[in-house]
Amino acid sequence: MIAETTISTLSKKMIDWESLRADFPILHQKVHGHPLIYFDNAATSQKPRVVIDALRNYYERDNANVHRGIHELSNRATAGYEAARARAAKFINTRSADEIVFTRGTTEGINLVAHAWGGKNLKPGDKILLTEMEHHSNLVPWQLLAERTGAKLVYLPVTGDEGLLDLSKLDSLLTKEVKLFAMVHISNSLGTVNPVAELCERARKLGIVTLVDAAQSAGHCPVDAGQIGCDFLAFSGHKICGPTGIGVLYGRQELLEAMPPWQGGGEMILSVDFFKTTYKHAPHRFEAGTPDISGPIGLHAAMDYLDGIGRDNIFKHDQELAGYAYEQLARLTNIRLFGPKTGRAGVVSFLLKDVHAHDVVTVADQRGVALRGGHHCTQPLMRKLGIESTARASFYFYNTKAEVDRFVEVVREIQKFFAG
Amino acid sequence: MFDDLTDLYQQVILDHSKSPRNFHKLANANRTAQGHNPLCGDHYTIYAVMDGDVIKDIGFQGAGCAISKASASILTDTLKGKTKTEVKALFDKVHDMVTTGKVNDGEIGKLAVFAGVHKFPARVKCAILPWHAVVAAVEGRQEPVTTEMEDT
Ligand SMILES: Cc1ncc(COP(=O)(O)O)c(C=O)c1O
Numbered sequence: 001m002i003a004e005t006t007i008s009t010l011s012k013k014m015i016d017w018e019s020l021r022a023d024f025p026i027l028h029q030k031v032h033g034h035p036l037i038y039f040d041n042a043a044t045s046q047k048p049r050v051v052i053d054a055l056r057n058y059y060e061r062d063n064a065n066v067h068r069g070i071h072e073l074s075n076r077a078t079a080g081y082e083a084a085r086a087r088a089a090k091f092i093n094t095r096s097a098d099e100i101v102f103t104r105g106t107t108e109g110i111n112l113v114a115h116a117w118g119g120k121n122l123k124p125g126d127k128i129l130l131t132e133m134e135h136h137s138n139l140v141p142w143q144l145l146a147e148r149t150g151a152k153l154v155y156l157p158v159t160g161d162e163g164l165l166d167l168s169k170l171d172s173l174l175t176k177e178v179k180l181f182a183m184v185h186i187s188n189s190l191g192t193v194n195p196v197a198e199l200c201e202r203a204r205k206l207g208i209v210t211l212v213d214a215a216q217s218a219g220h221c222p223v224d225a226g227q228i229g230c231d232f233l234a235f236s237g238h239k240i241c242g243p244t245g246i247g248v249l250y251g252r253q254e255l256l257e258a259m260p261p262w263q264g265g266g267e268m269i270l271s272v273d274f275f276k277t278t279y280k281h282a283p284h285r286f287e288a289g290t291p292d293i294s295g296p297i298g299l300h301a302a303m304d305y306l307d308g309i310g311r312d313n314i315f316k317h318d319q320e321l322a323g324y325a326y327e328q329l330a331r332l333t334n335i336r337l338f339g340p341k342t343g344r345a346g347v348v349s350f351l352l353k354d355v356h357a358h359d360v361v362t363v364a365d366q367r368g369v370a371l372r373g374g375h376h377c378t379q380p381l382m383r384k385l386g387i388e389s390t391a392r393a394s395f396y397f398y399n400t401k402a403e404v405d406r407f408v409e410v411v412r413e414i415q416k417f418f419a420g
Numbered sequence: 421m422f423d424d425l426t427d428l429y430q431q432v433i434l435d436h437s438k439s440p441r442n443f444h445k446l447a448n449a450n451r452t453a454q455g456h457n458p459l460c461g462d463h464y465t466i467y468a469v470m471d472g473d474v475i476k477d478i479g480f481q482g483a484g485c486a487i488s489k490a491s492a493s494i495l496t497d498t499l500k501g502k503t504k505t506e507v508k509a510l511f512d513k514v515h516d517m518v519t520t521g522k523v524n525d526g527e528i529g530k531l532a533v534f535a536g537v538h539k540f541p542a543r544v545k546c547a548i549l550p551w552h553a554v555v556a557a558v559e560g561r562q563e564p565v566t567t568e569m570e571d572t
Contacts, residue, residue: 356485374460388461
């Protein structure tokens with residue numbers, strides 16, 4: 001234990017966080033006359049030069065369709081596309097690259113499971129267990145599935161402003177009717193890190209299929225599908241320094257192989273007759289039509305970049321900044337803070353007394369500080385907490401303590417402005 | 421120091437958002453309409469007592485940001501005694517003003533404080549939300565209106 005801590009402290013010291021900022025062209029600009037402070041990383045991350053270059057290289061040298069041509073460029077494009085799949089498998093430690101399906105993002109990954117797995121496996125009377133802190137993308141697809149199949153939704157409650165899952169309710173909710181348990185790894189509106197490995201283990205013992213929404217975790221902390229023990233896991237490229245429009249769905253091989261296709265078209269077939277088609281194996285069965293090719297290639301560069309820094313290091317940095325921001329904000333009066341007091345990921349949600357979140361965001365923006373205000377696609381959670389919205393600062397490794405200081409100063413200014 | 425901001429959050433706006441006028445339900449309302457902004461959750465209900473085409477009394481309830489609340493408050497102050505046609509004409513003027521910044525004529529009166537909103541495209545919907553609701557109310561429409569009907 002001691003040795004481990006020493007090693008990670010050492011490797012952390014060797015990272016020059018400030019100098020990593022130079023890798024991100026977009027960070028070096030002024031917004032409304034002030035240096036940009038980008039604290040909207042939970043919405044999307046910025047892109048390092050290596051990712052932008054990978055996209056440009058692909059279009060300038062290798063662009064062709066995949067899995068079709070037998071010419072040189074098509075071979076290169078196919079190799080790049082499949083290398084990215086293998087890289088994604090390594091990134092989240094799956095047993096095989098065949099367990100990686102490329103999608104448009106987390107949302108599409110979850111919809112794929114809801115259609116292909118859910119359509120086949122759910123019947124009236126079955127239950128889908130979710131948590132109260134799910135993003136709409138891990139909620140609406142299940143509602144739609146429930147409407148199609150007659151299954152019911154049940155929710156694991158959240159404790160209140162502290163934003164923890166009420167695990168004492170888990171046993172009574174994990175009944176034999178539950179066929180699927182879908183949960184968020186890191187909450188985008190609270191910063192809570194859920195004990196997904198434990199939750200999946202308890203579900204697995206009862207034969208319940210599990211899905212982990214790793215949108216906020218995949219690029220921020222080590223994520224190991226094998227260690228978590230889930231059946232499905234989804235994340236988005238754009239939140240982990242990669243391009244928009246590309247995402248990854250992990251599915252346990254036995255499950256993927258048993259799932260019917262959810263979209264039909266080219267690329268996913270073995271043989272097509274006028275009345276009957278046979279399909280490729282997973283994952284290709286789930287990738288109909290010409291896919292996003294530059295996306296995986298850009299994502300590959302992003303995954304290499306992140307693991308070059310080390311996601312364990314990134315997580316410590318996120319936690320340090322979020323912990324510091326939380327502490328500083330907690331000193332202010334007339335502020336309500338959301339999410340766990342300790343152990344939170346790089347997200348701090350708050351409300352100022354008598355100042356609406358959108359007014360906070362508008363004034364902060366005039367100071368060059370990019371925040372998000374709103375329900376963060378977690379409306380049921382907001383209602384449960386008795387609020388409409390929060391203002392949210394979310395961090396990544398290129399953010400600094402000095403930026404947090406400046407942000408807190410701006411929050412003070414906002415309080416004064418609206419009190420005046 | 422806060423140039424564009426003081427344009428947006430004029431003292432009158434801050435004042436109305438802190439102590440909104442006509443901020444109550446009207447028991448004798450014969451028209452009500454709800455307005456909702458799905459992006460931020462802001463929601464207001466407008467209550468109007470109409471005598472034929474004329475607004476005799478008007479009030480509102482709901483919650484939202486400083487801009488939307490002040491807009492609802494000032495709107496209720498302005499519209500008492502106005503006819504349905506006048507309300508719709510004012511809607512167009514206010515809409516034009518918050519999207520272009522142009523204050524056309526004297527008719528707009530106190531509503532001119534919202535001209536600064538045009539510099540904040542993301543906030544146009546906030547200012548206009550209560551207006552959608554009031555137009556729905558005077559037209560006697562039942563279904564709640566949302567800012568997603570707005571094409572800005
Ligand atoms: C926790 C969580 N789940 C799912 C999503 C959806 O991701 P995307 O919009 O990239 O599909 C997001 C991001 O918005 C998120 O924060």
